[in-house]
Amino acid sequence: xxxxxxxxxxxxxxxxxxxxxxxLSGALLVQILVLHWRRGIRARRRRxxxxxxxxxxxxxxxxxxxxxPPLAAGEARPVLRLWTRMHASVRGAARDRLVRLAxxxxxxxxxxxxxxxxxxxxxxxxxxxxxxxxxxxxxxxxARLLGHRHAILALTAARALIHxxxxxxxxxxxxxxxxxxxxxxFRGLALLRAAGPGVVSRPLAGxxxxxxxxxxxxxxxxxxxxxxxxxxGAARPIARTTRNPAVLAACLRLLKTPEDLDLVRxxxxxxxxxxxxxAAVALGRLGTEADVPRLEALLSDREWWVRxxxxxxxxxxxxxxxxxxxxxxxxxxxxxxxxxxxxxxxEGAA
Numbered sequence: 001x002x003x004x005x006x007x008x009x010x011x012x013x014x015x016x017x018x019x020x021x022x023x024l025s026g027a028l029l030v031q032i033l034v035l036h037w038r039r040g041i042r043a044r045r046r047r048x049x050x051x052x053x054x055x056x057x058x059x060x061x062x063x064x065x066x067x068x069p070p071l072a073a074g075e076a077r078p079v080l081r082l083w084t085r086m087h088a089s090v091r092g093a094a095r096d097r098l099v100r101l102a103x104x105x106x107x108x109x110x111x112x113x114x115x116x117x118x119x120x121x122x123x124x125x126x127x128x129x130x131x132x133x134x135x136x137x138x139x140x141x142x143a144r145l146l147g148h149r150h151a152i153l154a155l156t157a158a159r160a161l162i163h164x165x166x167x168x169x170x171x172x173x174x175x176x177x178x179x180x181x182x183x184x185x186f187r188g189l190a191l192l193r194a195a196g197p198g199v200v201s202r203p204l205a206g207x208x209x210x211x212x213x214x215x216x217x218x219x220x221x222x223x224x225x226x227x228x229x230x231x232x233g234a235a236r237p238i239a240r241t242t243r244n245p246a247v248l249a250a251c252l253r254l255l256k257t258p259e260d261l262d263l264v265r266x267x268x269x270x271x272x273x274x275x276x277x278x279a280a281v282a283l284g285r286l287g288t289e290a291d292v293p294r295l296e297a298l299l300s301d302r303e304w305w306v307r308x309x310x311x312x313x314x315x316x317x318x319x320x321x322x323x324x325x326x327x328x329x330x331x332x333x334x335x336x337x338x339x340x341x342x343x344x345x346x347e348g349a350a
Contacts, residue, residue, distance in 0.1 A: 046078040053079045057086050060101040061094040068105050076110035077122070080129045083107065087132045099133055108135050115141065124156050131160020139164060143172065151182040158191055166195040174203045177222060178215040185221045192225035201226035205234040213244050220250035228256050239263055245272035252278035261286050268294055273303040280306060284313025292320065296328060299337035307336060311344040322348070 053075070059065045071079055087098050102108065108130065115126035115138075127145065130138045142164070145157035158176070161169035170192070177188045192200045204226050208219045216238065223231040231254045239251035240263065248267065252275070255264060264286060267279040280298050283291050298310035314320050314328070322345065329341040 049075045049078045050082055053082060057083060057098065057101070060097050061086075061090060062097075064097060064100055064104065068101060071105040071107050071110050073110065073113065076107075076114060077125065080107065080111060080114070080125055084125070084128050084132055102129075102133050108133055108138075111135075112138065120150065120153065123153060127153070127156045127160050131157075131163040134164050136164055146172065146176060151180070154180070155183060155187055155191070159194065162191060162195050166199045170195050170200050170203050174200075174207050174219075174222075178207065178211060178218050185218065188218075189222055189225055192222055195225075197225065197227040197230075201230040205230055208234050208238070213242075213247055216247055217244075217250055220247065220254065223254055228254075232257055232260065236260065236263070245270070245275050248272075249274045249278040252282050255282055256285060258286055261288070261291075265291070265294065268298065273301075273306055276301060276303070276306045277309045280310040280313050284309075284316045287313070287317060289319060292317070296332065296337075299332060299340060300334040304340075307340040308344070311337075311340045314341075315344050315348055 052069075056065055056068055060068075083098065083102060087095060090098070111126045111129040111133070113126075114122040115130065117123060117126070127142060130142060139161070142157050142160050146154050146161075148154045148157070158169070158173055161172070173191065177183060177192075192204070200222075204219055204223050208216060208223070211219055220235060220238075223234060226234075235251040235254040239248055239255065242248050242251070248270070249272070252264060252267065260282070264279050264282040267275050268283070270276050270279065276298065280295065283295060287295070292314065295310045295314045299307050299314075301307050301310065315325055320328075325341060325345055329338050329345070332338050332341070
């Protein structure tokens with residue numbers, strides 16, 4: 001009797017669990033369908049707004065249209081996205097006309113409303129748009145984002161400030177590029193390249209003089225965005241005195257004139273392999289006929305990367321053609337040197 005009651009109870013529980021799972025699955029399916037439906041509606045509305053505004057923006061590339069329509073609040077997101085994409089794809093007077101159009105239709109006010117949003121996506125869009133509109137009235141608000149804990153938002157603000165006033169922005173950004181470890185060097189370098197060598201060279205070289213070795217290491221990487229002669233002039237005295245291998249290697253990347261040849265040759269046998277790598281690359285860039293034997297010697301280095309870069313440097317020299325490279329490979333006594341020369345020759349032929 002008791003056993004029968006227990007079995008029935010278990011069956012009821014199993015049926016209830018199955019029913020609950022069915023209901024939950026149905027609810028999840030309904031939720032997915034609703035999300036898909038809402039996404040479809042948003043996409044359709046976005047296409048309608050873009051179709052309405054695209055001809056206006058295209059016409060502005062050649063001249064400001066008469067009485068352009070005011071930008072409604074509900075159109076702000078798709079139009080600002082379309083506008084920023086178009087602004088990024090053109091140069092010169094067409095860019096200026098897009099900025100004039102944006103101001104005439106009230107786009108800065110719409111961007112400011114999104115700038116105050118709590119949604120990260122809106123803030124990124126608004127910051128980008130305000131920067132490209134060169135809205136200097138918003139400089140202070142955008143500059144405050146440079147200290148934001150979200151690195152992408154802070155970098156977007158940095159890029160916006162460069163669009164507004166590159167010279168003023170770089171004065172603020174150079175110390176931040178040294179301090180903020182969460183700004184990857186390649187992103188910082190892209191910012192500085194957007195500003196241009198005429199703007200970034202002097203602040204970077206000036207900051208290098210008083211920086212710690214860690215700061216110098218970052219600044220030396222960023223000096224690749226500077227004028228080559230300024231970058232080499234800033235790196236040369238450091239390369240002559242520093243004992244830090246990482247700093248020295250970073251300096252060697254920036255030496256690009258024949259007057260640095262002796263300095264480069266001096267470090268071909270440096271104890272640190274990363275320095276020997278950079279010296280080999282620099283020698284390929286600056287070297288003369290007399291440096292061919294030096295690079296041949298590096299083909300036997302104990303470090304693979306040194307051998308590889310030395311082989312590439314040899315191949316890059318204007319007076320070393322494929323036939324001569326093959327001759328060096330055949331007569332070299334070291335099998336590792338012959339292997340790396342063969343690999344580089346194959347890469348060049350591919």
